[in-house]
Amino acid sequence: MTLRITGPDGSTAEAVSEAESVIVGSGAQAAVKIQDPRVSNLHVMLKVDKDGSVTAIDLGSEGGTEVRGQRLVLPTALNPGDVLMVGGSRVEVLFGATRPERPLPAGARVAGPVFQGPVATPPAPPRGMQLQTQTRADLPKLVPTPPPMRRCPRRWATAWSGWPLPV
Structure with a gap:
């Protein structure tokens, strides 16, 4: 799975992961960190299912997560190339046939290695x-x-009975 992240200031970054799940947020425990004041520490989880499909799960973030113009309330299956709005940042989720094989454009930054630990x-x-x-x-x-x-x-x-009887 590849995540193309565009920050609120227009900066771009890309993160590539082969993990079963990836947590996106601004905190130290997030596998993919976004420097945006409107992104929660643990904002959204992207879970790769056995068939290769990806499900987005909002982790109770303050600002919420939007996909296809709708706020995520329940876990939602993503289509290849869907865009998540996380705070003021745009996260394009590429997997399956849409996964890029070409290098990033000049000036784009690549995020560090994604945590490959156990599924959260x-x-x-x-x-x-x-x-x-x-x-x-x-x-x-x-x-x-x-x-x-x-x-x-x-x-x-x-x-x-209404009255107690003497014994």
Whole structure:
């Protein structure tokens, strides 16, 4: 997979990766770093599936990620050559037949080596919480799971007369 990145100032860079997933962001843990104040530390994950297709997953970024003019809310399959808007930067995702075989134009910078480590997976929700997505264009939220209903002991289920009787 090749990423052609155009920054908000017009500067260009290219990153090439053979990893199963690539995290794009501005932080130290991002495999592909974009120097843009509107890009979150861990902004978007690009995951290469077994069939060679690529899926974009927004990692809860503040500014969001757009593809084909729509904000990413759910994981979205990309077409070769799709452009992601990440903050004020443009990221063209090339894979499959669109992957370039020619060198970059003069003056373009190539990003350093892309981290080839293990695939990043989002952490599981805390115990007692479940991930619930809403229909509006909002990020997934953690919602507490209601506690299980207790059954009333059988002795409490007996009929109660209005007045206590002396024993």
